[in-house]
Amino acid sequence: MPMLKNARLQKSIFLFIVVAPAFAAYVLFTLYPNALSIYYSFLEWDGIGAKTFVGWDNYIRLFHDPFILRALGHNLILLVTVIPITLIISLVLADLLINRAFAENSFYKVLYFFPNVLSLVVIALVWSFIYDGTFGLLNGILRALGLGGEHNWLGSKGTALLSMIPLYVWCYAGFYVVIFMNAMRGIPKSLYESATLDGITHMQRFSKITLPLLSGVIRVGVIFLMLSVIKGFEYMFIMTQGGPGGATDVISLYMFNFAFGSLNLGQHIYGYASTIGMMIFVLLVGLKLILDKFFAKDSIEY
Structure with missing residues (x-):
């Protein structure tokens, strides 16, 4: 004992x-x-000087701030576009690389993952060049095809936010290709062989076997993409500063500007920025609870 x-x-x-x-x-x-x-979040504070307790005033201000809804609307557009497009592209590419067994699979894997090893600043500068209204690559391609090519993509309210969607997809898709490929390798080949003997098509095999067995991994992917889209603002900050006219102002960038003085004539409003941060936290928890309704938490057994 x-x-x-x-x-x-x-x-x-x-x-x-x-x-x-x-x-x-x-x-x-x-x-x-x-x-x-x-x-x-309960203070009136500039982050440096004296603190003044204001109770719920910051939260009352939050619900009367019209720019909050505008920023959340931009985040919503990114959520409903970036997440499904990224997941669909990642799943399709992962399935092709796993089941087609291309000789260049290792090269493609590195190529897709490449954006994840680049600096955010480098990525933002590269895509700023692509979208440049004067000598940008995208306008150059459109001119070569005879489709005009004089549009200022980041300088127009109608296209600035939409121009961010391909950037996000390009940055995130490669990472999830690698994740889904590794998850697909864990699925027993006997399941696919049995399905092939039953005469099902590749699409049926993908929808009836692969997707259900990857549901847990897809759920985690949705959560991390959701966090990236809502909390991330670096590309907007570098490329557009939230412009033109607030067209790319997302909620995290709005919070950042209050905390570090780009708004209100250089005055820091750290207390109100913290209140916005609390709202983002509640929003993320709410989205997580909603997501749990659509994805089963229990793993599927083979």
């Missing part, structure tokens, strides 16, 4: 040593900042 107790104690000490650094980092860099954001 003493030896058993000693073994349990050693195991507990070992687990504590292993888990403690990661848990401490989580508390320090995640829980603590989030708790501070909740506190800051």
Whole structure:
């Protein structure tokens, strides 16, 4: 018994040593900042000077801010376009690379993943050149095809936000191609062989076997894409600054501008920015709960 107790104690000490650094980092860099954001959302504060407690005033201001709805509308457009397009392209490419067994599969895999190793600034500058209204690549292609090619894609309210959709898809699709390929490799080949003997087509095999068995991976992919689309604003910040006329102003960029002074004549409004951050948190939790209604949490057994 003493030896058993000693073994349990050693195991507990070992687990504590292993888990403690990661848990401490989580508390320090995640829980603590989030708790501070909740506190800051009840303050009138510029991030540096004296703090003034204003209660629910920031939240009341939030519900009367017309630019909040505009920014959320832009996020909604990106959500309903970027996520399905990215997932469809990723699933199709992954299925082709797995089942067609091209000799160049390794090259394609690296090629699709390449955007994920590039700097955000580099990607934004490359796509700014593509969309440039004077000497951009896209206008050059359109002129070569005799389709005009004089449009200012990022300078027009009608096309600025839509121009961001191919950029997002290009950046994210390659990562999920690799994820889905690895998940597809885990599906037993015997399932496909049995289905082939039953005479089903490739499309039926994909819809009846592959997709159901990848539902858990697809669910995780939707969650991470949702987080990226709602929380990300770097491309808009670099390429358009939210313009023209607020056409690409998304909710995270709107929050960033309040926190770091691009709005309100250079004055920081850190308290109100924290309130917007709390709204984003509630929005993400709500979307996660809605997503759970459409995707089963239980994994499908082979």
